[in-house]
Amino acid sequence: MPRCDRVSELPEPLLTKILSYLPTKHSVKTSVLSTRWKNLWLSVPSLDLNCDDFPYREDEVVLSFFDRLLEFNPDLRLLKVKVKCGNFEIEGLKDRISTVIHRGPQNLDVKGCIYYIDRDTKTYPFIEYMPLNLYTSKTLVSLKLTYSGVEDPGLVYMPCLKSMILVKALFRDDASLERLVSGCPVLEELTLVRDMHSNFEGKVDSFIMRVRSGSLKRFRVPLWYGEYCSSLFVKYTLEIDAPRLERMTLGEDQFDSIVVKNLDSLFMADLNIKFADKFDPEDFSKRNEIRYFLSGITNVRHMIISEKTVKVIELYSNVGLIPKFINLSRLEAMFPCDSLHFLPAFLECCPNLKHLILEIFYPVETEDVYQLANVPGCFLSTLECVQLKRIHVWGEQEMEVATYFLENAAVMKKLTLSLTNYPRYVSDEEIFEEVNRVAKRSPTCQILPDWELCE
Structure with a gap:
């Protein structure tokens, strides 16, 4: 049979739908295929553009591209827009982004530039503030801003916005974030990454990043790999007031203090914070902060805590009372080996715990065996x-922990050992034989390998 171009026979709406899944630079390349394909990319209802992809990075070429795209089909609605502005300012690009927003996108992802070059070819830091029509978009459902300026325009109302990600955004003042979040009445998901150098314009002694929302369900401050140079002179406070919040992830020490309010609906909390560079038990202000924070999350049902969070809670327990987590049924925790003695006391604060996933962090040089005493309720x-998760080696301490649970847990149904492929002197079979010889308090308890995990 003669060769046939079946793809070109597809209807235009389907072809543009297919092209919408490609970066714009690739959809543009299809214009050389045939006459029919020449302008097809101009009707694609999405834009995924990296300004650094243009030859020699000439500003006029970038602007001309935008103009052609926007003028070819003035009625085209760009549903999904992703623009990476590059490292250096393109004067006039902000106006084109404003036009794109006017076209009514549902998804907008803008990574702003961070430098500009003056007439003497010197490079200076630069912040590109977003167009004002962004804050009154009636179509946006998801928004991601990276290295972009955010200001308080006086009126913020995005009635359809459900998801917002702010990565190292710069705010004119500490009311800008609060106004932005409050102006999104159906916002359900917020991710916030602080710029560890600065997150504000101007010189201040303190800066509050206040998240106050009646609709927010998921809030994340993710672990962020990169620079860790926090300001020595500006104190950052994160305040969360969200009565419908269900999931909260605090994954990095981006703030000097954290305040939580009205977290009555909290289901899951993932904590990888230490509250301070070094906790001083004599610091009453920090002690109160930790006490109010722990009291503010007592409704949580599923909690994940890192070794540094465990450590600071242990230090706090020496000077303050840990509240009861009455509703907590599932706990995932990494305990430093020198904090194992604190494990029973912490579990005593979880009177209704059903599932425990425990990982113990052993420094290479540690040879001490820490005894576990007391039996939590x-x-x-x-x-x-x-x-017992990620068991690299098997020695006295590992056996001590397994024995502690087997001899004391009266209603335990499963003890799962997650053994890694790390070279050990003891085989998997020998480990399970040794553990099975322990007298179990719960006669129905099964000792299982990690492929039969807790339900």
């Missing part, structure tokens, strides 16, 4: 499933 009534 949950061992006698609710604790059903324990997983």
Whole structure:
């Protein structure tokens, strides 16, 4: 049979739909295929553009490209827009982005430039503030801003926005973020990454990043790999007031203090914070901050805590009372080996715990064996499933931990050992034989490998 171009026979709406999944630079290349394809890319309802992809990075070429795209089909609605502005300012690009926003996109992702070059070819830091019509968009459902300026225009109302990601955004003042979030009445998901150098314009002693929302369900401050140079002179406070919040992730020490309010609906909290560079028990202000924070999350049902969070809670427990997590049924925790003695006391604060996933961090040079004493109340009534996670070696301490649970957990159904492929002197079979010889307090408890995890 003669060769046939079946793709070109597809209807135009389907072809533009296919092209919408490609970066714009690739969809433009299809214009050389045939006459029919020449202008097809101009009707694609999405834009995914990296300004650094243009030859020699000439500003006029970038602007001309935008103008051609926007003028070819003035009625075209760009539903999904992603623009990476590059490292250096393109004067006039902000006006084109404003026109794009006017076209009513549902998804907008803008990575701003961070430098400009003056007439003497010297490079200076630069912040490109977003067009004002962004703050009254009636179509946006998701918004991501990276290295972009955010200001308080006086009126913020984005009635359809459900997801917002702000990565190292710069704010004119500490009311800008609050006004932005408050102006999104159906916002459900917010991700916030602080610029560790500065997050504001001007010189201030303190800066509050206030997240106050009646609709927010998921809030994340993710672990961010990169620079860790925090300002020595400006104190950053994160304040979260969200009565419908269900999931909260605080994954990095980006703030000097954290305040939580009205977290009555909190289901899951993932904590990888230490509250301070070094916790001083004599610092009453910091002690109160930790106390109010822990009291503010007592409704949580599923909690994940890192070793540094465990450490600071242990230090706090020496000077303050840890509240009871009455609703907590699932706990995932990494305990430093020198904090193992604190494990029973912490579990005592979880009277209804059912599932425990425990990872113990052993420094290479550690040879001490830490004894586990006392039996928390949950061992006698609710604790059903324990997983000892990421076991690299098997020695006295590992056996001590497994024995502690087997001899004391009265209603435990499963003890799962997650053994890694790390070279060990003891085989998997020998480990399970040794553990199975322990006298179990719960006669129905099973000792299982990690492929039969807790339900």
